Amino acid sequence: MGGVVGKSESPETKLEAKMVEAMQHRASKGTTIKSFNSIILKFPKIDHTLRKCKAIFEQFDEDSNGAIDHEELKKCLHKLQVCFTEEEIEDLFKACDMNEDMGIKFNEFVVLLCLVYLLKDNATEFEAKSRMGVPNLEATFETLVDAFVLLDKNKDGYVSKTEMVQAINESGERSSGPIATKRFEEMDWDKNGSVSFKEFLFAFTTWIGIEEVGDNDEHH
Known part of the structure; x- marks a missing residue:
């Protein structure tokens, strides 16, 4: 097994390694x-x-400032009953905050949800939890x-x-x-x-x- 993960780059974080x-x-x-x-x-x-997904986004953007901050993201993942470590949540936040403004905008949130979907071992479990009207x-x-x-x-x-x-x-x-x-x-x-x-x-x-x-x- 083993082998090279990516010939032109190696994953920056444990989270990215998991994605690969x-x-x-x-x-x-x-x-x-x-x-x-x-x-x-x-x-x-x-x-x-x-x-x-805009409705889900607005639900978790508690201060309605158009972005989900670190604490709001933690609440979001908790509500979805997705278990991530603090380090993974931090990595996920950094990975999706593409413009590094310390907030997850709507398009970044869509990407984040899809990555969470990919990383869930049990997709059916995620499916049941993530419907949330979408x-x-x-x-x-x-x-x-x-x-x-x-x-x-x-x-x-x-x-x-x-x-x-x-x-x-x-x-x-x-x-x-x-x-x-x-x-x-x-x-x-x-x-x-x-x-x-x-x-x-x-x-x-x-x-x-x-x-x-x-x-x-x-x-x-």
Whole structure:
């Protein structure tokens, strides 16, 4: 067993190592998604479901400042009955606070929920706890996991540019090289040449425009 986790990077935290391990485990089971195009076709449905998470987000954003802070996150995970250590909660917060403003915005919260879903050993248990008025949430998270597995051809828990090109080529896209390069650059937030599941999720929220939620319906 053992082996190299990611050729171009090693996990920064125990939490990321767990994510890579969970994704490798999922990759070993294969994916039901046949092509990158079929992921794109699912965008509207995914978008619709994820926007419904806004109610959960607002429930835990107790001071209604548009972001979930460290204490609010702890309460959120407790309510979901998800057991994480203090260190894991800290890592999860840091991992999802992409702009490092000490608060989890809505799009960051969507990513966080999906990572929690991936890390739960017992998905059915999580499913029962996480519904909270958002039908199809687990199915949507499952689709996102499946989409990443499709791209991660060598099943190492990361997506490389070569793998992205290969996935877009399989879709039969014309000028697939430039498209794949653009998509990959949008995903590779830290510009280190490989994309983790977290980076993939952040790119996904950008592609479907989830980060714009809230800008139009502010309560001010």
